[in-house]
Amino acid sequence: xxxxxxxxxxxTFSAPHxxxxxxxxRVLAAAEDLGYRPNRAARALTxxxxxxxxxxxxxxxxxxxSHLIKGAQAHARTRDYHVFVADTDEDPQVEEELxxxxxxxxxxxxxxxxxxxxxVIEKLREDVPFVVVNRRMKGMSNVLMDxxxxxxxxxxxxxxxxxxxxxxxxxxxxxWTSKEITDAARSVPGIDLTVFGPxxxxxxxxxxxxxxxxxxDVTGVLAYxxxxxxxxxxxxxxxxxxxxxxxxxxxxDDIVAGRVSRPKLTTVAMPAExxxxxxxxxxxxxxxxxxxxTPALATLATNLIIRDSTGPVRHELRTxx
Amino acid sequence: xxxxxxxxxxxTFSAPHxxxxxxxxRVLAAAEDLGYRPNRAARALTxxxxxxxxxxxxxxxxxxxSHLIKGAQAHARTRDYHVFVADTDEDPQVEEELxxxxxxxxxxxxxxxxxxxxxVIEKLREDVPFVVVNRRMKGMSNVLMDxxxxxxxxxxxxxxxxxxxxxxxxxxxxxWTSKEITDAARSVPGIDLTVFGPxxxxxxxxxxxxxxxxxxDVTGVLAYxxxxxxxxxxxxxxxxxxxxxxxxxxxxDDIVAGRVSRPKLTTVAMPAExxxxxxxxxxxxxxxxxxxxTPALATLATNLIIRDSTGPVRHELRTxx
DNA sequence: AGCGACACTGCAACCGGTTGCACGAAACAT
DNA sequence: ATGTTTCGTGCAACCGGTTGCAGTGTCGCT
Numbered sequence: 001x002x003x004x005x006x007x008x009x010x011x012t013f014s015a016p017h018x019x020x021x022x023x024x025x026r027v028l029a030a031a032e033d034l035g036y037r038p039n040r041a042a043r044a045l046t047x048x049x050x051x052x053x054x055x056x057x058x059x060x061x062x063x064x065x066s067h068l069i070k071g072a073q074a075h076a077r078t079r080d081y082h083v084f085v086a087d088t089d090e091d092p093q094v095e096e097e098l099x100x101x102x103x104x105x106x107x108x109x110x111x112x113x114x115x116x117x118x119x120v121i122e123k124l125r126e127d128v129p130f131v132v133v134n135r136r137m138k139g140m141s142n143v144l145m146d147x148x149x150x151x152x153x154x155x156x157x158x159x160x161x162x163x164x165x166x167x168x169x170x171x172x173x174x175x176w177t178s179k180e181i182t183d184a185a186r187s188v189p190g191i192d193l194t195v196f197g198p199x200x201x202x203x204x205x206x207x208x209x210x211x212x213x214x215x216x217d218v219t220g221v222l223a224y225x226x227x228x229x230x231x232x233x234x235x236x237x238x239x240x241x242x243x244x245x246x247x248x249x250x251x252x253d254d255i256v257a258g259r260v261s262r263p264k265l266t267t268v269a270m271p272a273e274x275x276x277x278x279x280x281x282x283x284x285x286x287x288x289x290x291x292x293x294t295p296a297l298a299t300l301a302t303n304l305i306i307r308d309s310t311g312p313v314r315h316e317l318r319t320x321x
Numbered sequence: 322x323x324x325x326x327x328x329x330x331x332x333t334f335s336a337p338h339x340x341x342x343x344x345x346x347r348v349l350a351a352a353e354d355l356g357y358r359p360n361r362a363a364r365a366l367t368x369x370x371x372x373x374x375x376x377x378x379x380x381x382x383x384x385x386x387s388h389l390i391k392g393a394q395a396h397a398r399t400r401d402y403h404v405f406v407a408d409t410d411e412d413p414q415v416e417e418e419l420x421x422x423x424x425x426x427x428x429x430x431x432x433x434x435x436x437x438x439x440x441v442i443e444k445l446r447e448d449v450p451f452v453v454v455n456r457r458m459k460g461m462s463n464v465l466m467d468x469x470x471x472x473x474x475x476x477x478x479x480x481x482x483x484x485x486x487x488x489x490x491x492x493x494x495x496x497w498t499s500k501e502i503t504d505a506a507r508s509v510p511g512i513d514l515t516v517f518g519p520x521x522x523x524x525x526x527x528x529x530x531x532x533x534x535x536x537x538d539v540t541g542v543l544a545y546x547x548x549x550x551x552x553x554x555x556x557x558x559x560x561x562x563x564x565x566x567x568x569x570x571x572x573x574d575d576i577v578a579g580r581v582s583r584p585k586l587t588t589v590a591m592p593a594e595x596x597x598x599x600x601x602x603x604x605x606x607x608x609x610x611x612x613x614x615t616p617a618l619a620t621l622a623t624n625l626i627i628r629d630s631t632g633p634v635r636h637e638l639r640t641x642x
Numbered sequence: 643a644g645c646g647a648c649a650c651t652g653c654a655a656c657c658g659g660t661t662g663c664a665c666g667a668a669a670c671a672t
Numbered sequence: 673a674t675g676t677t678t679c680g681t682g683c684a685a686c687c688g689g690t691t692g693c694a695g696t697g698t699c700g701c702t
Contacts, residue, residue, distance in 0.1 A: 087390065126356070367658095
């Protein structure tokens with residue numbers, strides 16, 4: 001209605017300095033009037049930039065991921081990007097489909113704790129730039145938590161309390177983090193380690209292991225995440241095994257539920273929000289640089305939070321029957 | 322490479338019956354070979370259908386929403402739709418921007434527990450079809466939880482335990498659910514109700530109210546959600562007020578943290594996953610029907626789950642000083 | 643007055659598909 | 673053998689923007 005060519009309208013929004021102030025104002029006024037906003041999808045057709053990022057997680061209900069998501073979304077917003085989140089339900093098949101669908105609708109994808117094989121990820125990478133969180137992949141940008149040293153710290157804590165027979169509840173198959181934790185635990189000398197898994201990384205997964213843990217000859221447990229640890233504690237308690245006097249339990253993640261459950265959960269805190277922010281930074285860097293991009297690696301520190309689910313081993317109760 | 326016109330390729334994917342079986346196979350083979358997939362965004366330009374839905378929540382870290390999201394995503398997937406989730410951080414401003422950006426990239430939006438005013442929502446509605454969850458809006462499709470009767474049931478439970486001086490911890494300003502709960506509570510005869518709020522619907526929000534609740538002359542509390550209830554219990558406990566012997570607390574939502582916190586939280590369960598599924602159904606119905614759509618209303622039942630955070634009032638302790 | 647520089651703005655091709663229409667060939671009917 | 677369908681495919685316009693190029697008008701300078 002302002003009687004100008006579409007290209008002028010276009011420039012008003014994407015290159016304001018190229019259009020006369022007065023014309024621009026007229027266009028803006030008309031746009032305001034008609035409630036017009038440039039169509040991002042159409043723009044993406046020619047520019048190749050959607051100004052959207054995709055974020056894929058295995059389980060949106062896992063509080064660890066929620067915080068990562070919040071960090072990523074808030075940070076992306078400050079860079080005029082939007083983050084679309086999708087949940088794979090721990091299903092590698094769904095994960096792959098999701099990436100392919102997302103590929104053309106976003107400028108880059110944050111892949112968090114993928115369950116896919118490295119090979120498939122390498123292939124998908126041709127379709128869209130990636131930053132992989134919680135998995136080390138050569139030649140790609142990664143955001144990692146130093147979960148190995150977190151696990152070692154947790155086990156050192158158990159050892160310092162006198163525990164030497166320790167169980168490790170592994171996470172899901174395909175999880176890099178789970179492998180990392182397992183390797184770290186195995187590398188600790190002088191302990192007797194039993195590994196259970198792979199398991200579903202949920203409260204239910206922990207609950208299901210209660211009997212096995214109770215009948216195994218262990219006094220300390222490190223779980224793949226807090227959800228499992230909480231489930232385990234619940235299970236042990238209902239079996240009449242007290243935490244921490246009979247078994248000490250350490251989780252990983254530091255989610256709210258761990259702080260309010262009783263006993264309060266000792267855990268390895270993961271900087272989820274920071275990871276989300278960092279991942280967005282690396283991804284935008286990658287997107288901006290195009291083909292020439294150098295993959296970057298960020299490793300974030302973890303730290304042990306000692307609460308009430310761990311305590312000194314009681315030797316007298318653990319003599320032979 | 323298969324030597325056919327683009328339009329034939331297009332038809333191979335969007336109208337297979339129009340193309341010769343043999344040609345189709347050749348195209349599909351070539352596509353497979355080149356890793357070609359139709360660009361959804363480009364398709365959307367002409368068809369007006371992106372096959373994407375947007376889902377907007379106030380706080381993705383709230384477990385109630387996580388389950389709603391999972392329900393919606395899983396259900397949408399079976400209809401060949403994808404759901405993009407975005408978090409507003411409880412900020413109406415962000416909520417509005419998000420809707421506008423999403424508007425052209427999705428076929429419809431699920432707006433969950435909006436903080437925006439009805440007026441603004443009515444306006445935004447011209448840009449994109451909506452289904453509003455947890456808010457009654459005339460002329461629009463809604464998915465509601467019968468939170469009013471849930472609240473009445475919760476209060477009846479408290480009354481049956483002998484409580485009559487009851488506190489209500491309201492939710493955030495602008496929340497329809499909060500208003501609904503408050504109205505329901507006020508409509509219960511024979512109790513002495515104190516309303517606190519509006520409050521931040523988080524653990525921290527509940528924690529912050531502990532002192533006020535402790536010094537108010539109440540023996541029963543109904544909180545806007547479990548997160549607040551958990552925070553309140555934490556706060557009361559650290560003030561030396563025991564739950565449930567001195568104060569009984571009821572939450573709303575039935576999140577995991579409530580089941581593992583001690584005492585286990587009595588709560589009004591909300592069918593979050595079902596709500597997500599239902600909302601997707603209504604939205605697709607709306608999208609399919611275009612302008613002629615009749616708005617639908619779905620109300621889902623809630624139910625009281627009695628656990629350990631509520632108990633009989635102890636009259637002897639509550640005599641005057 | 644004449645000329646180049648500069649600031650705007652319009653033109654048209656393009657992004658990657660979709661779709662109504664037309665056309666040719668094969669199949670069927672008369 | 674000829675006329676009529678039917679089927680399969682190509683053509684070209686279009687969706688809503690972006691952008692290189694060219695054209696116009698204004699201004700300053702010699």
